[in-house]
Each structure stands twice: as structure tokens, then as C-alpha cells.
Amino acid sequence: NAGVTQTPKFQVLKTGQSMTLQCAQDMNHEYMSWYRQDPGMGLRLIHYSVGAGITDQGEVPNGYNVSRSTTEDFPLRLLSAAPSQTSVYFCASSMTSGSTYEQYFGPGTRLTVT
Amino acid sequence: AQTVTQSQPEMSVQEAEAVTLSCTYDTSENNYYLFWYKQPPSRQMILVIRQEAYKQQNATENRFSVNFQKAAKSFSLKISDSQLGDTAMYFCAFMKHGAAGNKLTFGGGTRVLVKP
Numbered sequence: 637n638a639g640v641t642q643t644p645k646f647q648v649l650k651t652g653q654s655m656t657l658q659c660a661q662d663m664n665h666e667y668m669s670w671y672r673q674d675p676g677m678g679l680r681l682i683h684y685s686v687g688a689g690i691t692d693q694g695e696v697p698n699g700y701n702v703s704r705s706t707t708e709d710f711p712l713r714l715l716s717a718a719p720s721q722t723s724v725y726f727c728a729s730s731m732t733s734g735s736t737y738e739q740y741f742g743p744g745t746r747l748t749v750t
Numbered sequence: 751a752q753t754v755t756q757s758q759p760e761m762s763v764q765e766a767e768a769v770t771l772s773c774t775y776d777t778s779e780n781n782y783y784l785f786w787y788k789q790p791p792s793r794q795m796i797l798v799i800r801q802e803a804y805k806q807q808n809a810t811e812n813r814f815s816v817n818f819q820k821a822a823k824s825f826s827l828k829i830s831d832s833q834l835g836d837t838a839m840y841f842c843a844f845m846k847h848g849a850a851g852n853k854l855t856f857g858g859g860t861r862v863l864v865k866p
Contacts, residue, residue, distance in 0.1 A: 668851075678756075
């Protein structure tokens with residue numbers, strides 16, 4: 637199993653540009669989430685999904701869109717990049733039930749908006 | 751809403767010694783889970799240890815153990831016999847039982863430096 641994969645690893649955007657961060661998992665997990673990590677801070681939830689076709693907002697959703705057309709993929713779209721979106725982005729997935737509830741994280745994408 | 755606070759931004763410890771990281775949280779929930787995640791310089795988030803709030807027994811995983819005080823809403827992590835590979839950021843995280851999406855609330859992190 638590859639686990640949770642994210643592409644790209646690094647990205648530089650100009651203000652106003654749009655882009656999509658890709659996330660995929662091969663563990664058949666129903667739950668998937670996007671977090672951002674700013675310097676000196678913990679991760680904050682942007683959006684999450686409890687299954688294909690179902691998404692909801694987290695703590696900091698403004699400026700981001702998500703969709704979940706398959707169980708495996710959960711892309712994050714930046715509609716019009718702003719310097720405040722400079723951050724490291726993590727995708728995570730987990731099972732819906734069971735004794736573990738462990739979130740499996742991808743390696744992250746470092747995004748810089750100039 | 752839940753909040754998680756880690757009051758120690760940075761700690762250093764000599765190799766082979768022990769270090770304890772503190773974490774406090776605020777919640778009105780009775781059933782929940784607490785986690786410690788390690789983030790080495792590679793940036794990968796690695797689960798170190800988890801604790802179910804309904805369990806009174808403190809969790810242990812090899813050299814890592816927790817002191818869970820539910821009434822005080824405290825969840826500290828002890829790293830025993832510290833190794834150079836333990837150098838990393840450590841994040842405390844909270845998850846409400848049954849939370850849609852298994853949403854996590856993170857603390858701000860503690861940077862641990864293990865010195866040879």
C-alpha cells in the first residue's frame with residue numbers, strides 16, 4: 637500500500653492564480669481531510685469528507701473548495717491564491733469505525749504564494 | 751468547541767534522559783480520544799500514542815507513556831531514554847468520540863531537541 641499520497645510536494649504561486657492540490661489514498665478509507673500548518677502552529681482543519689459525494693467545512697474553509705467523486709481521491713482547490721494561504725498542506729484519511737480512529741497523513745505540500 | 755494548549759514551545763534533553771511534554775485541553779465532552787503525534791524534520795506526521803478517555807489506565811508504547819488526568823483535562827507525554835531520533839515537533843491532538851470525519855483539534859506543538 638502506498639498509503640496517502642500528495643502531489644505536488646512543493647508549489648509556488650502568484651497572487652490570484654488557482655491550483656489544485658491532489659490527494660489519494662489506497663486504504664479504502666471513508667474519511668478524508670485537509671489540514672493546513674502555519675509556522676509555529678498546529679494543524680487546522682480546512683475541509684473534510686465522510687464519503688464519496690459528501691464534504692463539509694472545517695475550521696478554516698475560506699478560499700478553498702473540495703469535492704469527493706471517488707473514495708480514493710480528495711483534491712483541494714485554491715480558487716484565487718493569496719499570500720495568507722502560504723502554508724504546508726496535509727491530507728489525511730481514516731476508517732469510519734473500529735478501535736483505531738488513527739488518521740493517516742500524507743507527506744504534505746509546501747505552498748508559497750507571492 | 752475544543753481547544754488544545756501546549757505551553758512549552760521548546761524543550762531540550764540529553765540523550766538517554768527522560769523528558770515530559772505537557773498538554774491541556776478544554777472540552778465539555780465526556781467521550782473522546784487524545785493523541786500525540788510526532789513530526790520530524792521530514793514533515794511526516796507520525797502517531798506516537800493514543801488514549802481513550804473512558805480508560806483510566808495510562809497508555810504506553812515502548813519508551814513513550816502518557817499521564818492522563820481526565821478531571822484536570824491534562825494529557826502529558828513522557829519520553830524515556832531519549833534518542834537522537836526523537837528530535838522532532840510533538841503535537842497533542844483531541845478528537846470527540848463519533849466526530850464526523852474523525853476531526854482532530856491540534857495544539858500548537860512542542861519542539862524537542864535531543865542532545866548527544
